[in-house]
């Protein structure tokens with residue numbers, strides 16, 4: 001955005017005036033929007049907490065990354081494409097912009113000036129323009145979302161279900177990507193889940209869902225979903241996929257249900273004539289949480305060049321405890337190798353630090369940060385946090 005003439009300093013000044021009251025800004029923004037334009041309310045979920053967080057995360061990303069024109073365009077483009085599934089139309093953007101600036105002004109304690117309004121209005125026009133253009137281009141080739149019938153529901157533990165769905169139309173994706181899911185129990189609430197298989201001839205998709213305490217969508221998927229139900233799928237997202245180069249070796253490091261996209265990647269390679277050797281580490285806290293063992297052992301047999309390690313970190317009954325990071329340290333990554341890490345943020349951090357400490361070049365380590373609404377967050381620019 002640095003090359004677009006927007007006044008970055010005034011935008012950051014304006015944001016600094018309200019940053020400490022950001023949650024209030026978000027609440028006021030939606031308050032203004034719904035009171036002035038009541039019909040817009042039906043586009044949003046009944047409970048607005050996650051939605052408010054989502055707005056704040058998006059705004060923060062924009063403010064922190066203003067100098068990174070290309071990265072921000074990519075982020076906003078994805079945001080625009082993703083808003084198609086909410087039914088957002090170009091005319092809605094102007095309403096949102098007026099309310100956003102109004103909410104910031106209302107929370108700036110009288111310090112908001114015409115210069116802040118002008119800078120934010122110009123930036124908002126640009127942001128909306130990028131989002132609308134990306135959404136319109138996307139609409140030429142892709143539906144906003146897909147209906148998918150539940151064809152399998154396998155409760156593997158009290159708190160873990162593997163769900164199989166059949167989208168009503170072809171769903172083009174790459175192994176390692178994720179989709180956002182919506183259940184009829186929670187209209188307009190979307191949550192991201194990795195697709196646990198590569199593209200298949202029968203078009204089926206599998207998801208590994210751990211029930212998050214208090215998690216609406218995961219609870220509905222585990223306990224209130226039946227074969228024959230219809231879910232909605234947002235478009236495939238994510239860049240944690242195999243590169244075109246063809247690695248000679250893959251080290252795949254999974255924590256809990258972070259296994260899903262890595263399993264998809266192994267399965268993708270299983271049929272390649274010159275497939276890479278694969279080391280798959282699955283980290284679980286308790287031995288009984290190894291919810292996919294029979295499948296993984298079958299996959300190992302079919303693959304022929306796959307080694308599998310189960311690392312159990314907190315199970316006194318299991319024998320030696322091993323953290324995922326310790327299991328990682330037992331493996332070598334040779335020159336033609338690539339590493340993929342997926343799990344909770346803490347597990348990804350610990351594993352990545354260990355890999356870097358072992359001398360694995362950062363460009364060979366692939367991870368992805370997905371916010372709960374399903375957006376891939378861009379890296380924060382070096383200009384951030386002033």
Ligand SMILES: NC(=O)C1=CN([C@@H]2O[C@H](COP(=O)(O)OP(=O)(O)OC[C@H]3O[C@@H](n4cnc5c(N)ncnc54)[C@H](O)[C@@H]3O)[C@@H](O)[C@H]2O)C=CC1
Nearest residue numbers: 193194255256257258260283284285313343344346347350
């Ligand atoms: N369901 C899906 O499709 C996907 C899920 N995820 C994420 O993966 C995570 C999986 O969670 P659970 O299945 O509950 O597994 P979990 O987080 O309880 O534990 C799995 C393994 O990760 C290790 N671990 C967890 N936190 C750690 C930390 N802070 N430092 C070092 N090691 C740590 C544990 O010791 C264990 O070996 C969730 O955060 C989920 O959002 C990521 C991608 C896809």
